[in-house]
Amino acid sequence: MLDLLKKTAIINFSLILFCDAPDFWQLRLQDPASxxxxxxxxxxxxxxxxxxxxxxxxxxxxxxxxxxxxxxxxxxxxxxxxxxxxxxxxxxxxxxxxxxxxxxxxxxxxxxxEISIPDFSIKILGHQWFWSYEISDFRSCLQTTTLKYACYMLSNEELRNCKGFFRNLETNKRVILPTNTHMRLLVSAVDVLHSWTIPSFGLKIDACPGRLNQVNLFIKRFGVFFGQCSEICGVNHGFMPIVLLTLPTSQYHYLIMTNLENHSS
Missing domain, CATH: 1.10.287.90 (Helix Hairpins)
Structure with missing residues (x-):
């Protein structure tokens, strides 16, 4: 319950200060985060x-x-x-x-x-109809040094207990990324064409089966950012949301190390 309240507070704080999610009758672009x-x-x-x-x-x-x-x-x-x-x-x-x-x-x-030297890489795979993520560049003494996420859209029944969450935009897991860090995104697809898009980052990367597309990302502020698949990929194309939670670098590394320790145990 405490985690849910923290997430809701972060969302409300982010949306009050910045336009990081679609809004009714929105005529302007979302506020930049990269x-x-x-x-x-x-x-x-x-x-x-x-x-x-x-x-x-x-x-x-x-x-x-x-x-x-x-x-x-x-x-x-x-x-x-x-x-x-x-x-x-x-x-x-x-x-x-x-x-x-x-x-x-x-x-x-x-x-x-322009490609700069990244601190770590994120592998993004498009599926019908969800996204999977893998972060595998960690250097630690732990045996498990790979984080994997499979992010599905939350149904209307699941959203009833989550006040303040967005319909058709929320996922069961949020990908956590650090700010002020050079990251490399490796994007591909398993079955058909997809497109990984975050408007606040200015990114729209095609996910093609059998091909690996690469792009650099440098996030400049924390918040909750939303995106969706922008390539018509089938009947559930409109139900492939993307949710990213960006944190300061120190907090991010603390959460990642805690997650890795839980995986190893």
């Missing part, structure tokens, strides 16, 4: 500003052209045609706009593909 998502949000704001300026400029030019250069308001509309200056302007402006978008876009793509 360096990747921070870059995506910054680029989104940069792109949105340019798109708004383009819409305003194009709308003004279109309205001004229709109003000022028709046969009723202008006696010499033909003088406007075949203007070399105009051709130069409307060719150079889009080119400069694309250059301003290309530079931050390529920088973001390069940073997302």
């Amino acid at each position: 360096s990747i998502m921070e870059g995506i949000l910054l680029f989104n704001k940069h792109l949105l500003f340019i798109v708004v300026m383009i819409v305003i400029l194009t709308g003004w030019l279109l309205f001004n052209t229709i109003y000022s250069y028709d046969e009723f308001n202008s006696s010499q509309p033909a003088n406007f045609f075949h203007s070399n200056e105009l051709e130069i302007v409307w060719t150079s402006l889009p080119a400069l706009t694309l250059l301003t978008l290309a530079s931050p876009s390529f920088s973001l793509l390069y940073s997302m593909d």
